[in-house]
Amino acid sequence: MATTTDQIDPEARADERFGLEPEDLLSLYRTIYLSRRIDDRELLMKRQQKIFFQISGAGHEAVLAAAGRALKPGYDWFYTYYRDRALCLQLGVTPYEMFLQAVGAAADPASAGRQMPSHWGHADYNIVSASSPTGTQFLQAVGCAEAGVRAAKLGLDQAVAFEGDEVVLVTTGDGTTSEGEFWESLNTASNLKLPVVYLVEDNGYAISVPVEVNTAGGSVSKLVSSFPDLLIREVDGTDPVASYGAMQEAVAHCRARKGPALVHAHVIRPYSHSMSDDEKMYRPDAEREAEVGRDPLTRFPARLTEEGVATAEQLERIRAEVDELVAADAERAEQQPQPGPETIYVHVYSPEVDATSDEFATEPEFGGDPTTVVDLLNACMRDEMRRDPRIVVFGEDVADCSREEYLDEVKGKGGVFKVTAGLQREFGSERVFNSPLAEANIVGRAVGMATRGLKPVVEIQFFDYIWPAFHQLRNEVTTMRWRSGGAYKCPLVVRTTYGGYLAGGAIYHSQTGATLFTHTPGMHVVCPSNAEDANGLLRTAIRCDDPVMFLEHKHLYRQTYNKGRYPGPEYMIPFGRANVVEEGSDLTIVTYGALVERTRKALRQLAKDGREIDAELIDLRTLNPLDMETIGRSLKKTNRILVAYEDAKSWGFGAEISARIADELFEWLDAPVRRLASTDTFVGYAPTLESAILPQLDDIAAAITELAAY
Numbered sequence: 001m002a003t004t005t006d007q008i009d010p011e012a013r014a015d016e017r018f019g020l021e022p023e024d025l026l027s028l029y030r031t032i033y034l035s036r037r038i039d040d041r042e043l044l045m046k047r048q049q050k051i052f053f054q055i056s057g058a059g060h061e062a063v064l065a066a067a068g069r070a071l072k073p074g075y076d077w078f079y080t081y082y083r084d085r086a087l088c089l090q091l092g093v094t095p096y097e098m099f100l101q102a103v104g105a106a107a108d109p110a111s112a113g114r115q116m117p118s119h120w121g122h123a124d125y126n127i128v129s130a131s132s133p134t135g136t137q138f139l140q141a142v143g144c145a146e147a148g149v150r151a152a153k154l155g156l157d158q159a160v161a162f163e164g165d166e167v168v169l170v171t172t173g174d175g176t177t178s179e180g181e182f183w184e185s186l187n188t189a190s191n192l193k194l195p196v197v198y199l200v201e202d203n204g205y206a207i208s209v210p211v212e213v214n215t216a217g218g219s220v221s222k223l224v225s226s227f228p229d230l231l232i233r234e235v236d237g238t239d240p241v242a243s244y245g246a247m248q249e250a251v252a253h254c255r256a257r258k259g260p261a262l263v264h265a266h267v268i269r270p271y272s273h274s275m276s277d278d279e280k281m282y283r284p285d286a287e288r289e290a291e292v293g294r295d296p297l298t299r300f301p302a303r304l305t306e307e308g309v310a311t312a313e314q315l316e317r318i319r320a321e322v323d324e325l326v327a328a329d330a331e332r333a334e335q336q337p338q339p340g341p342e343t344i345y346v347h348v349y350s351p352e353v354d355a356t357s358d359e360f361a362t363e364p365e366f367g368g369d370p371t372t373v374v375d376l377l378n379a380c381m382r383d384e385m386r387r388d389p390r391i392v393v394f395g396e397d398v399a400d401c402s403r404e405e406y407l408d409e410v411k412g413k414g415g416v417f418k419v420t421a422g423l424q425r426e427f428g429s430e431r432v433f434n435s436p437l438a439e440a441n442i443v444g445r446a447v448g449m450a451t452r453g454l455k456p457v458v459e460i461q462f463f464d465y466i467w468p469a470f471h472q473l474r475n476e477v478t479t480m481r482w483r484s485g486g487a488y489k490c491p492l493v494v495r496t497t498y499g500g501y502l503a504g505g506a507i508y509h510s511q512t513g514a515t516l517f518t519h520t521p522g523m524h525v526v527c528p529s530n531a532e533d534a535n536g537l538l539r540t541a542i543r544c545d546d547p548v549m550f551l552e553h554k555h556l557y558r559q560t561y562n563k564g565r566y567p568g569p570e571y572m573i574p575f576g577r578a579n580v581v582e583e584g585s586d587l588t589i590v591t592y593g594a595l596v597e598r599t600r601k602a603l604r605q606l607a608k609d610g611r612e613i614d615a616e617l618i619d620l621r622t623l624n625p626l627d628m629e630t631i632g633r634s635l636k637k638t639n640r641i642l643v644a645y646e647d648a649k650s651w652g653f654g655a656e657i658s659a660r661i662a663d664e665l666f667e668w669l670d671a672p673v674r675r676l677a678s679t680d681t682f683v684g685y686a687p688t689l690e691s692a693i694l695p696q697l698d699d700i701a702a703a704i705t706e707l708a709a710y
């Protein structure tokens with residue numbers, strides 16, 4: 001059960017120093033003072049328009065400096081948020097490096113001038129690049145801790161730089177604990193007894209919203225008290241010594257692998273939420289003044305002199321040295337150039353591994369009889385898992401049987417569509433396992449694992465239910481490399497099933513929507529139409545160094561027309577290379593997924609009816625990158641083009657291709673670019689609705705006829 005204590009009484013522990021020697025206390029004071037002085041300097045620089053934003057860590061310094069002392073930079077791992085200046089200073093980040101981010105310098109080690117100030121990140125100390133969304137850090141921290149634990153069990157210590165008793169610190173404000181991902185992460189950290197220390201920096205407000213509005217009962221540490229094996233400590237976070245005591249206990253609990261820990265630290269917020277917030281608008285003077293006496297900037301040095309740890313002169317010397325350092329570092333940073341505009345595309349994708357290159361063009365070595373998309377996807381996963389021990393597979397129902405003791409008695413599940421069948425049996429439960437029923441949990445943990453060097457190939461059971469994970473995909477997965485200036489990356493594969501034509505799929509088992517991902521830079525989007533392509537493209541997805549959204553059409557899983565022979569364990573298809581399925585000279589049809597076969601059938605139908613059209617049929621195979629070269633070559637021959645796709649028509653893939661053609665190939669057109677797609681509705685359950693909504697054979701045939709006759 002959860003290990004709880006009553007609130008630590010600062011009075012009772014006033015004499016305890018938890019092993020901190022006088023020089024340690026002075027070092028803590030220096031960090032606290034330095035942190036505040038950097039904030040003050042940045043505020044000045046903002047007024048002088050030398051920086052463009054400021055976020056202060058004022059009032060949070062004591063517990064953060066203490067946390068930094070209780071942990072080991074470059075050994076433990078850190079998932080921070082914007083108030084954590086004192087933590088980062090304590091871990092080794094210099095004031096100069098902080099100012100580099102504030103001025104937007106190319107040399108900023110956290111983000112190469114790409115993120116706002118106080119968005120921490122430093123590869124030397126394992127401070128993983130932090131983003132702006134509140135709460136996305138929790139599941140990543142869980143994945144990071146899990147990567148170490150799993151890798152150790154698999155003998156992959158080196159692949160993830162596992163340190164044996166390492167722990168992961170994740171920090172948060174009080175308001176941010178209302179995000180669902182906080183609870184999802186605690187559920188898994190507790191369930192797997194992961195070494196994650198949560199530090200809640202509770203300043204009583206989330207911008208203007210007080211804690212009792214965010215948190216039932218007003219105390220998050222009380223709310224979480226029933227999570228198994230979670231050690232909870234509540235502490236005055238403005239007292240660095242008491243904070244150190246609480247942090248030390250939390251860290252020891254995690255190092256001993258007893259489970260996660262949560263330190264609930266009560267801090268203050270003397271500088272309002274941010275420069276654009278004035279807390280006088282919603283907090284009365286009396287409440288604000290009550291906090292002043294708790295400010296570690298005045299209270300801690302007073303205590304140091306009172307307790308005879310230091311003289312007033314000693315403290316003054318520390319302040320003078322810090323003031324000088326802050327001024328010198330700020331001035332030096334102001335001289336540093338911002339990144340050149342020519343760098344904007346650097347680190348959107350891997351600069352080292354090019355998934356479109358010939359390195360990924362390997363010849364198949366066929367064996368066996370033709371088999372289905374499902375079988376060849378499964379074969380690819382097996383091959384790759386044999387080749388690369390860093391690959392882990394998880395998601396909902398992907399394991400054969402979570403209760404291992406039943407494995408001998410049962411056939412096994414292996415995915416609701418059986419794509420992962422037998423993988424747990426062959427590779428074990430450390431590498432193939434079920435997640436909780438929580439999509440953000442799957443992707444967020446995968447990000448943490450990928451950051452550490454594992455290669456997650458995760459499954460989202462249905463595209464229709466990917467949305468809880470969209471936040472992680474859009475704001476985290478795709479931005480990690482770019483926003484950290486290449487210091488961090490999270491190459492992973494998300495496999496998901498999509499599409500209609502199954503009859504009865506209705507609204508929530510028929511969705512497409514690939515453009516929501518093609519519209520997100522930093523992610524490849526793959527959409528195979530047949531078994532052989534599925535195998536070769538999945539292998540490229542796994543071996544490339546970028547995030548990949550791998551879309552598997554449910555209707556195509558077990559057809560006979562798209563079967564293929566096993567192409568061998570090295571078969572890869574580069575991204576961005578469309579397949580010309582049929583050559584022709586009258587018009588071009590660009591399509592992908594389930595409409596490849598439907599278009600072929602429509603052409604056969606037309607020929608049978610005596611209306612033969614010599615069409616060139618292009619299967620894009622990958623939507624991002626897009627093979628405009630093949631489209632252009634074809635259009636120059638046919639001068640007419642139809643884009644056929646299953647997604648709703650408006651704002652979709654056809655719009656992008658049409659626009660690109662208008663821009664780049666207008667002179668070659670003898671007819672308007674035509675789009676054939678689903679209606680701008682959802683997919684209905686009744687077959688009459690479904691067939692009216694999704695593009696049917698006759699619709700395709702009619703569009704082809706009309707375009708050819710234009």
Ligand SMILES: Cc1ncc(C[n+]2csc(CCOP(=O)(O)OP(=O)(O)O)c2C)c(N)n1
Pocket residue numbers: 083132133134135172173174175176177201203205206207273
């Ligand atoms: C997902 C998301 N929603 C809203 C915001 C805007 N926002 C930034 S900070 C913040 C309040 C955070 O409060 P808390 O977690 O208590 O941290 P504090 O700033 O008080 O330290 C809000 C609403 C955001 N960055 N991300």
Ligand SMILES: [Mg+2]
Pocket residue numbers: 173174175201202203204205206207
């Ligand atoms: Mg707060």
